[in-house]
Amino acid sequence: xxxxxxxxxxxxxxxxxxxxxxxxxxxxxxxxxxxxxxxxxxxxxxxxxxxxxxxxxxxxxxxxxxxxxxxxxxxxxxxxxxxxxxxxxxxxxxxxxxxxxxxxxxxxxxxxxxxxxxxxxxxxxxxxxxxxxxxxxxxxxxxxxxxxxxxxxxxxxxxxxxxxxxxxxxxxxxxxxxxxxxxxxxxxxxxxxxxxxxxxxxxxxxxxxxxxxxxxxxxxxxxxxxxxxxxxxxxxxxxxxxxxxxxxxxxxxxxxxxxxxxxxxxxxxxxxxxxxxxxxxxxxxxxxxxxxxxxxxxxxxxxxxxxxxxxxxxxxxxxxxx
Amino acid sequence: xxxxxxxxxxxxxxxxxxxxxxxxxxxxxxxxxxxxxxxxxxxxxxxxxxxxxxxxxxxxxxxxxxxxxxxxxxxxxxxxxxxxxxxxxxxxxxxxxxxxxxxxxxxxxxxxxxxxxxxxxxxxxxxxxxxxxxxxxxxxxxxxxxxxxxxxxxxxxxxxxxxxxxxxxxxxxxxxxxxxxxxxxxxxxxxxxxxxxxxxxxxxxxxxxxxxxxxxxxxxxxxxxxxxxxxxxxxxxxxxxxxxxxxxxxxxxxxxxxxxxxxxxxxxxxxxxxxxxxxxxxxxxxxxxxxxxxxxxxxxxxxxxxxxxxxxxxxxxxxxxxxxxxxxxxxxxxxxxxxxxxxxxxxxxxxxxxxxxxxxxxxxxxxxxxxxxxxxxxxxxxxxxxxxxxxxxxxxxxxxxxxxxxxxxxxxxxxxxxxxxxxxxxxxxxxxxxxxxxxxxxxxxxxxxxxxxxxxxxxxxxxxxxxxxxxxxxxxxxxxxxxxxxxxxxxxxxxx
Numbered sequence: 001x002x003x004x005x006x007x008x009x010x011x012x013x014x015x016x017x018x019x020x021x022x023x024x025x026x027x028x029x030x031x032x033x034x035x036x037x038x039x040x041x042x043x044x045x046x047x048x049x050x051x052x053x054x055x056x057x058x059x060x061x062x063x064x065x066x067x068x069x070x071x072x073x074x075x076x077x078x079x080x081x082x083x084x085x086x087x088x089x090x091x092x093x094x095x096x097x098x099x100x101x102x103x104x105x106x107x108x109x110x111x112x113x114x115x116x117x118x119x120x121x122x123x124x125x126x127x128x129x130x131x132x133x134x135x136x137x138x139x140x141x142x143x144x145x146x147x148x149x150x151x152x153x154x155x156x157x158x159x160x161x162x163x164x165x166x167x168x169x170x171x172x173x174x175x176x177x178x179x180x181x182x183x184x185x186x187x188x189x190x191x192x193x194x195x196x197x198x199x200x201x202x203x204x205x206x207x208x209x210x211x212x213x214x215x216x217x218x219x220x221x222x223x224x225x226x227x228x229x230x231x232x233x234x235x236x237x238x239x240x241x242x243x244x245x246x247x248x249x250x251x252x253x254x255x256x257x258x259x260x261x262x263x264x265x266x267x268x269x270x271x272x273x274x275x276x277x278x279x280x281x282x283x284x285x286x287x288x289x290x291x292x293x294x295x296x297x298x299x300x301x302x303x304x305x306x307x308x309x310x311x312x313x314x315x316x317x318x319x320x321x322x
Numbered sequence: 323x324x325x326x327x328x329x330x331x332x333x334x335x336x337x338x339x340x341x342x343x344x345x346x347x348x349x350x351x352x353x354x355x356x357x358x359x360x361x362x363x364x365x366x367x368x369x370x371x372x373x374x375x376x377x378x379x380x381x382x383x384x385x386x387x388x389x390x391x392x393x394x395x396x397x398x399x400x401x402x403x404x405x406x407x408x409x410x411x412x413x414x415x416x417x418x419x420x421x422x423x424x425x426x427x428x429x430x431x432x433x434x435x436x437x438x439x440x441x442x443x444x445x446x447x448x449x450x451x452x453x454x455x456x457x458x459x460x461x462x463x464x465x466x467x468x469x470x471x472x473x474x475x476x477x478x479x480x481x482x483x484x485x486x487x488x489x490x491x492x493x494x495x496x497x498x499x500x501x502x503x504x505x506x507x508x509x510x511x512x513x514x515x516x517x518x519x520x521x522x523x524x525x526x527x528x529x530x531x532x533x534x535x536x537x538x539x540x541x542x543x544x545x546x547x548x549x550x551x552x553x554x555x556x557x558x559x560x561x562x563x564x565x566x567x568x569x570x571x572x573x574x575x576x577x578x579x580x581x582x583x584x585x586x587x588x589x590x591x592x593x594x595x596x597x598x599x600x601x602x603x604x605x606x607x608x609x610x611x612x613x614x615x616x617x618x619x620x621x622x623x624x625x626x627x628x629x630x631x632x633x634x635x636x637x638x639x640x641x642x643x644x645x646x647x648x649x650x651x652x653x654x655x656x657x658x659x660x661x662x663x664x665x666x667x668x669x670x671x672x673x674x675x676x677x678x679x680x681x682x683x684x685x686x687x688x689x690x691x692x693x694x695x696x697x698x699x700x701x702x703x704x705x706x707x708x709x710x711x712x713x714x715x716x717x718x719x720x721x722x723x724x725x726x727x728x729x730x731x732x733x734x735x736x737x738x739x740x741x742x743x744x745x746x747x748x749x750x751x752x753x754x755x756x757x758x759x760x761x762x763x764x765x766x767x768x769x770x771x772x773x774x775x776x777x778x779x780x781x782x783x784x785x786x787x788x789x790x791x792x793x794x795x796x797x798x799x800x801x802x803x804x805x806x807x808x809x810x811x812x813x814x815x816x817x818x
Contacts, residue, residue: 046366046649052656055370073366076725077503077520084517109508111520157774163508185773186506188766191585191641191648198639199460201774214640214662289658 030265033093037068041086043079043099049290053126053254054098056286060277078106078164083114083257091261093270096122100254101166104308108315109164116308117260120267123274124255124299124307126292129232130170131223133212134204135197142224142239145204146180153181157202159193162186166252170206170227172318177246197221208252209235210291227251232294250311251295255304271301326670327449330678333671339379343679346383347686350390351694354397357404357534357713357720360526361391361646369653377657378672382679384653385633388646389441389683392589392629393691396433396622397698401426404534404713409589409625411529412597415752416610416617418537423613426699431557432618434691435564436571440623441684443575444582444630448637449677453666455631456638459583464770465782467584469791471764474591476799477598478753488753491744495757498523505766506773518729525590527730528758530717531737532744532751538710539742556692567619570600578624582631587763588644592628593621594759597752602798611750630680637673639663 040058044050051073058069074082082097089095097119106112132142139145149156160167163186171184185202187193190211196202198220209232215221226232227248228240241248256274258267277283278298287293299307333339353364364387372380395410400417413433420429447455478488501512502522513519574596581592600620601610610617632643640662642648654661659669666673701709721734741751775781783789 046362046369046652048648048652052652056656072726074726075521076727077517080517080520081727111503111508111510113517154776163504163506183773185770187770188505189586189642189648191635195460195585195635195639195641196463199463201463214660214664217660218663220639220663290655 030263030269033266033269034065034067035092036094037070038065039095040069040071041082041095041097042071042073043075043082043097043103044073045075046073049128049252050098050100050254052290056283057098057125057274057277060280060283061273064273064276078102078111078162080106080112080114083112083119086257087114087118087259089259091259091263093258093262093266095259096270097257098254099257101169101250101252101311102164103257104312105166105169105315106164108169108312108319111164116305116312119257120260120262120301121304121308122256122258122267122270122301123278124253124297124304125274125278126254126287126297127295127299128208128210128252128254128292129294130166130206130227130251131209131212131238132174132204132225133194133197133207133215133221133223135200136219136222136224138200138203139224145224146178148203149180149182154183156180156182156204158182158184159196159202159205160184160186161188161190161193166250167206169315169318170248170250172322173248173250173314174206174241174246176318176321177241177248178244194221209294213291228295234294255299267301275300323450326674327678329671330674330676331681333378333675334382334678334682339382339675339679342379342383343386343682344686346386347390347683347690348694350387351394351690353387354391354394354410355406355698357398357406357530357717359720359723360395360407361388362649363723364391365646365649365653369649369656372653373656377659377669378675380653380657381650381672381676384650385676386679386683388650389626389629389680390687392626393434393437393441393687394694396437396618397430397695400429400433400618401698401702402534402709402713403537404717405529408525408529409593409629410621411533411590411755412593412621412752413618414533415597416612416614419611419613420618425613426702427555427557428560428563428615429613429618430695430699431560432563432567432615433622434556434688434695435558436567436574436619436622437626438684438688439571440575440578440626441630441687442681443623444579444627445677445680445684447579447627448630448633448680449674452634452638455579455583455634458580459585459635459639459641459643461787462584463785464767464774465785465788466791467587467763468767468771469782469788469795470581470584470595471760471767473791473795473798474595474598474760475756475764476795476802477602478756484748487747487749491750491753492757495754495759496761497757498528498754499758499761499765505762506769516729518727521725522762523733523758524724524730525758526724527721527734528737529755530721531734532741532754534713534717535735535738536741536745538713539738540745541706542710556695558688558692563615567615570616570619571623573599573603574620574623575627578627579631581624582628582643583634585635585641585643588632589625589628591759591763592631593625594756596620596624598756611752626684633680636661637666640665 040054042051042054054071058071062069079099079102086095086097134145158171160171175182193205197205209223212221212223223238226238226240229242229249231240353359365384391407392409395405395407396413399405399410399414401421403414403418405411405414417429478492501519503510503520577596578592581595597620600616601607632647635641635643636647636651642651651661718731721730771781782792
């Protein structure tokens with residue numbers, strides 16, 4: 001009896017020890033992290049919004065984690081190569097993938113083989129507001145745009161960047177919700193789209209509010225509808241999708257991803273370090289400078305994952321229906 | 323405006339700024355001369371450095387680098403047929419044969435002068451006409467772009483050599499251009515499921531492979547007859563030559579400015595179209611590709627003018643006209659500036675300082691290019707057994723750095739072998755590049771046009787600019803086919 005008891009006790013002690021040991025290994029790994037310089041894989045070309053985001057975070061994260069960071073741009077295939085390389089990297093949290101919403105839109109369109117089961121979102125740090133932008137001389141407000149589109153089915157053309165982009169998804173979800181008969185033409189660059197809107201060759205575009213401010217000032221282009229629950233504080237005159245009864249609120253978002261096998265403890269450490277960066281004055285100043293401060297950017301790992309999964313389902317459905 | 327410009331000049335001549343501008347020109351010279359290191363990469367590398375600077379100084383630095391890389395790509399293109407930048411690829415077609423004939427100095431001189439003149443014309447247009455030219459850019463939409471691409475492609479019929487080879491080459495280029503995701507629907511085409519091909523075949527691996535690598539192979543195999551070159555003396559102002567290329571220079575500079583301001587197509591396309599036009603209007607088109615001075619003047623004047631033209635929509639509308647200007651646009655935002663239609667008003671001091679800086683840069687190119695090129699010509703005395711591997715190494719590093727992709731390096735080496743074999747057949751490599759650069763423009767703009775008009779082709783003739791361009795293309799194409807046929811008929815008649 002006694003023997004048996006002690007055996008059980010010993011074995012449970014042993015188990016506990018093993019459990020304790022493995023927990024400490026993970027904790028120690030997280031405490032030691034980072035053990036070597038980090039690598040940022042930017043899923044976009046140099047100079048764009050995602051690249052600027054990564055390069056702004058770089059010195060800040062270097063300071064928080066007391067390490068060095070190298071930035072590598074992998075723009076090919078809408079960033080799919082960056083995602084693939086992150087998924088194939090050592091799961092030790094030293095390879096961070098900086099990506100925009102294009103990650104889910106290209107996943108939905110089947111252009112990106114690396115799914116959300118292979119990548120874990122660490123955090124979302126930017127959330128830009130999607131808007132419908134038009135030439136105000138053609139359409140002074142959303143009502144006139146809507147009226148024109150209803151009276152001329154199939155005539156209204158919206159421009160955007162490629163077939164699997166966040167602005168195409170905005171177009172599809174807008175058309176789905178509003179029931180308007182409008183068409184989409186993809187261009188290679190955002191610049192070509194705005195040139196065509198300003199030149200009067202197409203009727204409008206979906207774009208981020210941060211990039212249209214200067215055009216609003218000069219009156220050449222104007223957002224007439226924002227994808228948001230409530231009117232933006234800085235733009236109280238622009239109606240929202242939710243006001244019209246359409247549940248459309250996604251915009252272009254930017255966040256950080258790691259290999260899905262990365263240990264919890266390390267993931268948590270990266271998340272808290274990024275949060276520290278996000279809350280810093282320097283980072284907030286940058287958000288304000290590039291006009292990304294209209295909406296809360298931060299979303300933690302778990303919430304961001306749920307939101308991305310929901311977006312993915314939605315985009316897949318929209319693409320199948322069209 | 324003159325006041326603003328003079329104020330800008332005063333800013334440029336502040337000692338610190340002037341030093342910055344001079345060093346920018348040298349950085350640009352070096353980067354542009356190395357194959358694969360283009361202006362885009364240099365600007366990206368230096369971008370973080372500028373964050374700590376005053377915005378005016380930062381953008382003077384970035385735009386000066388941009389301007390000088392476009393120039394210095396011609397050096398290695400002429401001396402080794404290894405274009406330092408994609409913009410300089412057309413320069414190699416006539417520049418390198420001149421080097422082979424022992425006229426490297428003359429070729430370089432023409433290149434330097436044409437670049438500086440093109441750059442100056444472009445800068446002056448930028449300074450005086452920016453607000454006006456920006457509205458021209460907005461007149462161009464899909465139908466006009468398509469018509470322009472067609473006009474460029476029709477030149478295949480007038481290029482020297484056998485017509486059938488030219489056609490095959492253009493088709494090969496068009497085919498390579500279709501690889502990757504379909505630009506409109508996103509369907510993958512000829513990618514064999516690999517992500518590396520999803521974005522398509524880049525211009526740099528093809529150019530570096532077809533020209534630089536194939537040439538190294540040819541010389542390594544001892545098939546090259548090179549005139550011994552002891553001393554290269556560059557003459558920039560050579561009156562007889564200047565008289566010969568004057569018309570080409572003015573036409574190409576103007577073409578360059580106009581093409582440069584169109585968003586989305588840059589200096590490479592400008593160089594190509596103006597080379598085509600130089601061939602077309604020449605009285606001796608058969609000289610092209612064999613060392614015609616106009617063949618250097620046309621692309622060099624055009625690409626430098628276009629580089630300045632590409633800044634017009636950037637400053638006036640916040641729309642980048644080319645790859646490098648897109649990065650400069652990103653840099654504006656990072657500096658907290660607001661590019662767009664109001665930029666010329668709200669940041670006029672900065673804009674005119676940048677304009678003045680670019681104006682000065684063109685004179686610096688004239689002044690500093692000679693000693694800089696001398697460094698490279700001295701390399702010609704190094705035995706090719708040592709120089710060849712160095713060229714290959716530069717090509718590999720440069721190609722890799724464009725997309726951080728080893729796949730592109732293999733692709734580049736593959737195109738090297740292809741280029742070597744095609745040249746044995748006396749195949750005009752220029753037609754491949756023509757198809758590759760103009761193909762994607764023609765394809766996607768045709769489809770966009772038809773989406774705009776809902777399948778109605780008459781849209782091309784309803785819009786004045788596209789109608790004019792298409793009619794010109796048709797006339798030129800008919801002439802290119804009918805004239806030789808009539809000549810042949812006449813010969814026959816004379817013989818019988």
